[in-house]
Amino acid sequence: MSGWVVVAGLGPGADHLVTPEVRAALDEATDVVGYIPYVARVAPRKGLTLHPSDNRVEVERARLALDLAESGRRVVVVSSGDPGVFAMASALFEALEDRTVMPEIRILPGITAMLAAAARIGAPLGHDFCTINLSDNLKPWALIERRLRLAAEADFAMAFYNPRSKARPEGFARALNILRECCGPDRLISFARAVSTPDEVIQTTTLSKALPEMADMRTVVILGNSATRRAGSWIYTPRSVP
Amino acid sequence: MSGWVVVAGLGPGADHLVTPEVRAALDEATDVVGYIPYVARVAPRKGLTLHPSDNRVEVERARLALDLAESGRRVVVVSSGDPGVFAMASALFEALEDRTVMPEIRILPGITAMLAAAARIGAPLGHDFCTINLSDNLKPWALIERRLRLAAEADFAMAFYNPRSKARPEGFARALNILRECCGPDRLISFARAVSTPDEVIQTTTLSKALPEMADMRTVVILGNSATRRAGSWIYTPRSVP
Known part of the structure; x- marks a missing residue:
């Protein structure tokens, strides 16, 4: 089974503002990577490993997500709001520039603040x-x-x-x-x-x-x-x- | 039962980009008002009246929604994308300026294009x-x-x-x-x-x-x-x- 990275927007906070597309990706994930308070918004379950990290380590976090995907894991990088607005999507592409292998990537929009x-x-x-x-x-x-x-x-x-x-x-x-x-x-x-x-x-x-x-x-x-x-x-x- | 108007963003097109908040409002509605192709995205059901209208009649459409709400109906005005980005929310507030009675209003964000x-x-x-x-x-x-x-x-x-x-x-x-x-x-x-x-x-x-x-x-x-x-x-x- 080949791995992938999804960068997903969780919206501003309420569960009813999380899109079904993002919910489905979280349901399929083996790993969730992100800033501590955003990872805390994902319900733990068996088979899901949470990787919370501190603020201002966006590129390191993106590299972790890419490494996990290369090893076959299904990784959701969570952002608050929308991942493309001052959030993790740009950081992922910055980290991608160092790489020769490109895993499957999808960016899933969210309700931005x-x-x-x-x-x-x-x-x-x-x-x-x-x-x-x-x-x-x-x-x-x-x-x-x-x-x-x-x-x-x-x-x-x-x-x-x-x-x-x-x-x-x-x-x-x-x-x-x-x-x-x-x-x-x-x-x-x-x-x-x-x-x-x-x-x-x-x-x-x-x-x-x-x-x-x-x-x-x-x-x-x-x-x-x-x-x-x-x-x-x-x-x-x-x-x-x- | 008192009426209300919700202005809801349906997102860009796919069902999996409609928020649960918007879906719940549509489930409670008695009336859906909007531009023809957006109203066409709402599944008909018993007890729901659809009011499709043509392009460039935004303020008239907003007045219809306010009239229906004043008569006790639960009205969802549908926009594509987000209702606050070049869509129906501003038109509703423009129509509101003529009124003395203000019905309950909520704006529900969506994934903008x-x-x-x-x-x-x-x-x-x-x-x-x-x-x-x-x-x-x-x-x-x-x-x-x-x-x-x-x-x-x-x-x-x-x-x-x-x-x-x-x-x-x-x-x-x-x-x-x-x-x-x-x-x-x-x-x-x-x-x-x-x-x-x-x-x-x-x-x-x-x-x-x-x-x-x-x-x-x-x-x-x-x-x-x-x-x-x-x-x-x-x-x-x-x-x-x-």
């Missing part, structure tokens, strides 16, 4: 938007700043992943200052923490009232465009620009 | 990216052009929805010319048609070889950023920028 968050908020991403990872672990801060200014100039709505962590407490405050400068004080901004889990908290305010402390590593932040508005308790971005 | 396509291609959206609707039905073409130029300047990967239709055959050719000018001839571009359906076709080429005819209304187009590369038959965007 910004879309689960947008659904709770209303429809803030209902018009053209951009998606930016605010962590400067893997890119220079100057590039993030440049992208924020250009995205504001394009009047994109914006979704921000990894806005703030204990190791990087300053960046998000700087990002908010840039956004206030470029988008003005009244622009709507939503903070969606731990969407679809029991810890879920959603709050919307304006840039003038937004505080860095409203975000942590479990938060996705969504900034409206210049037309984003309220309809009752909902926030949405109209489809049309006159 | 660009993420299903990205998964088939590899991980082209594995770094910061933007998502642009290339139809100028609801916005001026000049705004699309401006956004393409700014997105290229920001070195975003880009996902394009509604690239080309019979009614708008020219726009996508113009968009390709702008992208060639801003991103150069060697930038990778992928065309993903009817992802996850029996009609699926995925092809990747470079901007110099891309032809407008490679896209139609069932195609999502993904342009890499300056670092997007091949790994065997896969296309991915590295996570890091040196």
Whole structure:
């Protein structure tokens, strides 16, 4: 029996947001590889070996998955959300470049955090938007700043992943200052923490009232465009620009 | 019994990409409202009334859903992909602004076309990216052009929805010319048609070889950023920028 690697998105947290395609792959797997809290979302069963690993070892984790597949195992690499959005799919392809043998690989999409968050908020991403990872672990801060200014100039709505962590407490405050400068004080901004889990908290305010402390590593932040508005308790971005 | 409206994303086409949350809402519904081909994806059953409608009547369709809910019906408005990405959620909130009574509303996320396509291609959206609707039905073409130029300047990967239709055959050719000018001839571009359906076709080429005819209304187009590369038959965007 030949092995394979599936990189699967578990969605933002709730079981009812895991696709049947991902569920089927987990049912066939002999091994599950991933960051500790994501592997913890997979129910243990006989014949399934769990390989939880720490954060920031994505390429090593991908190599483990490829090694296991080469030895004939059926491996699911689990990501939160969607595996192609700031998650394990790119890391797997980076690890693949060293290899001569290519095992069978499939990437299975999942509900990414910004879309689960947008659904709770209303429809803030209902018009053209951009998606930016605010962590400067893997890119220079100057590039993030440049992208924020250009995205504001394009009047994109914006979704921000990894806005703030204990190791990087300053960046998000700087990002908010840039956004206030470029988008003005009244622009709507939503903070969606731990969407679809029991810890879920959603709050919307304006840039003038937004505080860095409203975000942590479990938060996705969504900034409206210049037309984003309220309809009752909902926030949405109209489809049309006159 | 009080009525409700759910706006649900059916994903790109395959049943195994419909979330259990959406499936449960469809099971509870008395009415399904939506564009003809999306309503056709819901299995008829006793006690369920289907209300298919034509394209470009989104706000009328949303009003019908709200009227039905006010009369006590349990209504699912179906969108392809995710309802918050160029789909019915914004239209529902637009229709809501006329109303004094607000029925219970829930938005249920789905797998949007660009993420299903990205998964088939590899991980082209594995770094910061933007998502642009290339139809100028609801916005001026000049705004699309401006956004393409700014997105290229920001070195975003880009996902394009509604690239080309019979009614708008020219726009996508113009968009390709702008992208060639801003991103150069060697930038990778992928065309993903009817992802996850029996009609699926995925092809990747470079901007110099891309032809407008490679896209139609069932195609999502993904342009890499300056670092997007091949790994065997896969296309991915590295996570890091040196």
